[in-house]
Structure formats: structure tokens, C-alpha cells
Amino acid sequence: MDYLTPETITYYLIAINFVAFAAFGIDKARAEGGRRRTSEADLLAFALLGGTPGAYAGRALFRHKTRKQPFSNRLFLIAVGQGALLVFWLVFRS
Template identity: 60%
Template structure:
């Protein structure tokens, strides 16, 4: 199970990174673009590291503060969910008490 999760995270982060690079190329060519919702969606589903790397390397979407806030929001949400999952796994809290 963990092996498949690792493969998934590698793939989604690569996809997010590539999407930022491809969207930058499209922006420079003044062509049809990848929507911000799709870029944020890749981050939301596990590609946050790839999204941040793509932003930094391709210098894309770095000055658009509304996008930056949304990406930071995705990151904060994921950090909270990860912390809650870690606390539940450690027996500190019970996120789903009715499942016992």
C-alpha cells in the first residue's frame, strides 16, 4: 500500500511540475492556457511540492498574489490533515469516533 502511495506522489508531483512548465510556455506563446483551478487541483491532490518547484524553476505564477494565497491555503490544509492523521495514528485523537 505505501509503495503505491509513493508511486502516486511521485507521479502527481511530476505532473504538477510539468503543468507549471507547460503553462509558462503557453503563456509566453500567448496560447490557450492551463486554468489556475487545474494547477491548484494538481497541488490539492498531492502535487504541492511539484507545484512549488515548478513555480520556482519556471518563475511562473509567482507575482499573482491571489494564486499564491490559494496555493498556500492548499498547503496549510494538507498540513492540518497530515497532522490530524499523524495524531490519530499515534492514538492521540480519534478523528472518527463512531468507527471505534
């Protein structure tokens, strides 16, 4: 059985982007409430696993982690790396 179909990849990307978006919202709410936070490593991991658009959307909507320069740089590097992989795949696919 082939599990890497366009359909399953699409479902995965929808799910991971929802998770990344929600994680930013939950972390913002926890920050405002003085409660235990989601680690920056976990937020970046969601982006690295394919949730970069959701991470950027959550970051913008919730205005969360926008002034943290090291975090912003790491998120940007993940996005650039994913973009480069996408271009590489599009150019060299057979």
C-alpha cells in the same frame, strides 16, 4: 486486495508531483508563446490532489504565477490544509 499500500501511495505522489511540476512549465511556455493556457483551477487541482511540492517547485523554477496574489494565497491554503491533515493523521493514527 488492498490498493492503498505505502508503495502505491508513494508512486501516486511521485506521479502527481511530476504532473504538477510539468503543468507549471507547460503553462509558462504557453504564456510566453501566446497560446491557450492551463487554467489556474487546474493548476490548483494538481496541488490539491497531492502535488503541492511539485507545484511549488515548478512555480519557483519557471518563475510562474509568483506575482498572482490570489493564486499564491490559494496555493498556500492548500499547503497548510495538507500539512494540518498530515499532522492530524500522525497524531491520531492507531
